[in-house]
Amino acid sequence: MTDFTYSLGDDGVAIITWDVTGKSMNVMSLAGFAELDGHIDTALADSAVKGVVITSAKKDFAGGMDLNVIARMREDAGAEPAKGLFDGVMMMHGVLRKIERAGMDPKTLKGGKPIAAALPGTALGIGLELPLACHRIFAADNPKAKIGLPEIMIGIFPGAGGTTRVSRKLGAMAAAPFLLEGKLSDPKSAKNAGLIDEVVPAEDLLTRAREWVLSAKDADIVKPWDAKGYKMPGGAPYHPAGFMTFVGASAMVNGKTQGVFPAAKALLAAVYEGALVPFDTALKIEARWFTNVMLNPSSTAMIRSLFINKEALEKGANRPGVPDQTVKKLGVLGAGMMGAGIAYVAANAGIEVVLIDAAQDAADRGKAHAEGILAKGMKRGKVSADKMAEVLGRITATTDYAALDGADLIVEAVFEDPKVKAGVTAQAEAVIPATAVFATNTSTLPISDLAKASARPANFIGIHFFSPVDKMMLVEIIRGKETGDVAVAKALDFVRQIRKTPIVVNDARFFYANRCIIPYINEGIRMVAEGVAPALVENAARLVGMPLGPLQLVDETSIDLGVKIAKATRAAMGDAYPDGAVDEVLFALADQGRLGRKSNAGFYAYDDKGGRLGLWSGLAEAYPVSDTQPELTEVQHRLLFAQVLEAVRALEDGVLTDIREGDVGAILGWGFAPWSGGPFSWLDILGAERAVEICDRLTATYGARFTTPALLREMASKGETFYGRFTTAPAKAA
Ligand code: NAD
Numbered sequence: 148m149t150d151f152t153y154s155l156g157d158d159g160v161a162i163i164t165w166d167v168t169g170k171s172m173n174v175m176s177l178a179g180f181a182e183l184d185g186h187i188d189t190a191l192a193d194s195a196v197k198g199v200v201i202t203s204a205k206k207d208f209a210g211g212m213d214l215n216v217i218a219r220m221r222e223d224a225g226a227e228p229a230k231g232l233f234d235g236v237m238m239m240h241g242v243l244r245k246i247e248r249a250g251m252d253p254k255t256l257k258g259g260k261p262i263a264a265a266l267p268g269t270a271l272g273i274g275l276e277l278p279l280a281c282h283r284i285f286a287a288d289n290p291k292a293k294i295g296l297p298e299i300m301i302g303i304f305p306g307a308g309g310t311t312r313v314s315r316k317l318g319a320m321a322a323a324p325f326l327l328e329g330k331l332s333d334p335k336s337a338k339n340a341g342l343i344d345e346v347v348p349a350e351d352l353l354t355r356a357r358e359w360v361l362s363a364k365d366a367d368i369v370k371p372w373d374a375k376g377y378k379m380p381g382g383a384p385y386h387p388a389g390f391m392t393f394v395g396a397s398a399m400v401n402g403k404t405q406g407v408f409p410a411a412k413a414l415l416a417a418v419y420e421g422a423l424v425p426f427d428t429a430l431k432i433e434a435r436w437f438t439n440v441m442l443n444p445s446s447t448a449m450i451r452s453l454f455i456n457k458e459a460l461e462k463g464a465n466r467p468g469v470p471d472q473t474v475k476k477l478g479v480l481g482a483g484m485m486g487a488g489i490a491y492v493a494a495n496a497g498i499e500v501v502l503i504d505a506a507q508d509a510a511d512r513g514k515a516h517a518e519g520i521l522a523k524g525m526k527r528g529k530v531s532a533d534k535m536a537e538v539l540g541r542i543t544a545t546t547d548y549a550a551l552d553g554a555d556l557i558v559e560a561v562f563e564d565p566k567v568k569a570g571v572t573a574q575a576e577a578v579i580p581a582t583a584v585f586a587t588n589t590s591t592l593p594i595s596d597l598a599k600a601s602a603r604p605a606n607f608i609g610i611h612f613f614s615p616v617d618k619m620m621l622v623e624i625i626r627g628k629e630t631g632d633v634a635v636a637k638a639l640d641f642v643r644q645i646r647k648t649p650i651v652v653n654d655a656r657f658f659y660a661n662r663c664i665i666p667y668i669n670e671g672i673r674m675v676a677e678g679v680a681p682a683l684v685e686n687a688a689r690l691v692g693m694p695l696g697p698l699q700l701v702d703e704t705s706i707d708l709g710v711k712i713a714k715a716t717r718a719a720m721g722d723a724y725p726d727g728a729v730d731e732v733l734f735a736l737a738d739q740g741r742l743g744r745k746s747n748a749g750f751y752a753y754d755d756k757g758g759r760l761g762l763w764s765g766l767a768e769a770y771p772v773s774d775t776q777p778e779l780t781e782v783q784h785r786l787l788f789a790q791v792l793e794a795v796r797a798l799e800d801g802v803l804t805d806i807r808e809g810d811v812g813a814i815l816g817w818g819f820a821p822w823s824g825g826p827f828s829w830l831d832i833l834g835a836e837r838a839v840e841i842c843d844r845l846t847a848t849y850g851a852r853f854t855t856p857a858l859l860r861e862m863a864s865k866g867e868t869f870y871g872r873f874t875t876a877p878a879k880a881a
Contacts, residue, residue: 150165155195158361162199201263208270236307236434259369262282268289284344285345285347286347294332301450303446316371317340327399413436413440481571482509484614485588486504488616490514555584558610559586560612573600584634586610588611591715593654595629606634676729683776687782687786710733791826836866839863
């Protein structure tokens with residue numbers, strides 16, 4: 148198998164073409180790197196070669212490093228992983244540096260061979276780091292192409308010279324969006340930013356690169372940082388302007404990451420320290436920090452959950468083997484907040500939608516919701532007038548169930564009331580084909596109970612969206628007792644069409660996501676009732692990587708919803724109901740009309756425009772803060788274990804059947820500390836033995852809700868990890 152081919156033209160320009168066999172997008176592997184190295188050696192050694200163009204035979208240049216290679220780097224690095232990783236990264240630096248120096252005399256900087264990169268399309272990660280080592284970067288004028296270094300998004304940073312080269316090329320300030328935020332640009336914007344050198348018509352790409360190679364002079368191929376008197380644009384750290392940049396960047400990184408994402412901090416350190424030393428030493432520093440990040444279990448856990456496993460689930464890792472179930476006509480019942488959102492995402496994905504509500508104006512309001520989202524997109528230049536008309540043209544807003552004729556999927560999102568739901572189920576089933584699948588978007592009612600209203604329970608399923616539908620990427624698919632494989636496949640194919648990420652779970656109270664998130668909120672509220680400072684609760688959550696503290700979260704989702712859920716749960720559980728202390732606080736706030744953000748009053752105080760001012764001062768009066776406060780870690784353990792124990796129980800109970808879904812679902816569904824890779828990954832990082840120890844102590848101090856699950860105890864006694872124990876099960880293989 149070859150990844151790169153080599154050919155020498157009559158004009159003396161060698162063309163190295165990247166074309167990984169069997170893949171639509173080039174990705175770099177270690178073997179590929181070795182091949183590239185060999186071709187560079189050939190070109191530099193052959194006196195007939197005047198210069199080189201590196202390009203791709205595919206429509207894009209490259210998507211980056213093969214993520215599976217990155218995820219395994221630590222394990223593959225040998226008995227001394229730090230040394231193995233560092234040596235591996237230095238090998239890459241060696242190859243790229245060889246390209247950059249291109250055989251020139253290191254003293255006179257003369258005699259090197261010009262090497263240009265010609266990018267037909269997207270160039271990401273190592274797919275841009277390689278061009279950055281070349282002497283000139285040409286990109287085809289392809290507005291769809293994305294150029295950038297997205298490594299930070301997967302919990303690492305550009306470690307093949309991208310960090311050092313981009314910061315030296317643009318200066319720390321201008322490099323920040325590309326390195327720290329992983330900003331991607333089209334070729335023209337990338338040229339304007341100084342990331343690449345030329346944008347040329349696609350058909351001229353190779354010719355222009357060749358011409359440049361043949362006309363380049365010695366001085367054209369010396370990088371600024373290799374020339375005498377190089378100064379970092381915008382100033383190095385000890386320059387007054389540079390000093391300001393680095394101080395500001397450090398504060399910004401800490402503010403954004405709360406110190407829990409190791410990559411951003413390491414990246415900044417690599418840029419800062421690298422700026423103080425010569426280029427080759429800077430590369431070594433970059434390699435050391437990269438090794439540091441790769442050795443942190445957070446990076447591999449994030450890559451595993453957020454990329455490898457997320458993609459596996461999107462590609463149907465748990466899809467039953469039935470024929471394609473692509474949705475052609477969707478019926479949405481209930482045009483409220485959820486129904487309107489579902490209608491929009493489906494129409495946007497090209498599906499014909501009938502949006503039904505009890506009254507025409509309600510149905511119209513639902514369609515207007517889609518119009519609002521599209522209009523916003525138009526303002527930002529992301530949506531054309533044609534596209535808007537096309538998407539809206541796919542939505543029929545009506546009260547007439549007859550319009551559902553021929554629909555192959557229904558998603559019901561009417562009031563959370565079994566009677567109302569039963570009514571619309573019967574009405575829809577009277578019209579739709581016998582093969583159509585009926586899905587409910589209920590968030591609390593058991594699917595198997597709602598299925599009783601259906602004449603075809605095998606075709607009845609839960610498709611649980613999260614709010615706001617257009618932004619939240621997770622969709623929870625719930626199998627009822629009688630749900631058949633075709634319905635599951637239909638739901639999965641629908642989720643694929645609307646480009647979201649599915650998890651498939653079995654039917655139980657609150658399914659998976661809400662089952663874990665409710666104890667998190669409750670634990671936060673419980674602490675307030677105990678006299679723990681509310682600010683400590685909120686900050687502890689943020690500092691462990693939760694996007695919102697539990698009190699802010701309940702304000703956002705609304706306190707009256709919390710009251711409703713508490714009442715329903717109490718009714719279902721009777722004497723076993725454990726959350727009386729929580730309800731006291733929740734009900735008291737609701738009684739005072741403090742319903743959260745929607746009423747501009749909740750655990751937080753808000754200004755007239757809805758801006759959050761800070762924790763409500765009345766809280767301290769009702770629940771005085773104790774003189775002695777718990778340690779930060781104790782609060783964090785309570786907040787995290789409240790969630791992860793529920794995830795483990797969901798696995799024990801068979802609600803979850805695949806830990807990958809548990810991890811991916813947690814991060815996408817409620818933002819569970821993404822740095823950890825999800826609840827199961829976090830427990831693996833912690834180690835089952837230590838987790839049991841903490842659980843036992845929490846149980847002794849705070850009660851039975853922290854009881855160690857038998858599964859975890861068994862794993863601790865056997866020294867097992869979740870990913871060691873579960874991912875190899877044949878039924879769950881991707
Ligand atoms: P909503 O009150 O905003 O919308 C419900 C809509 O259903 C209203 O427009 C109402 O007019 C319509 N409706 C009621 N009875 C009807 C009938 N007989 N025929 C046709 N239309 C009827 O509620 P929502 O927040 O959109 O929630 C809808 C469903 O989604 C509920 O089951 C809820 O539990 C679930 N859900 C809500 C959220 C959330 O965050 N709001 C998240 C996930 C799931």
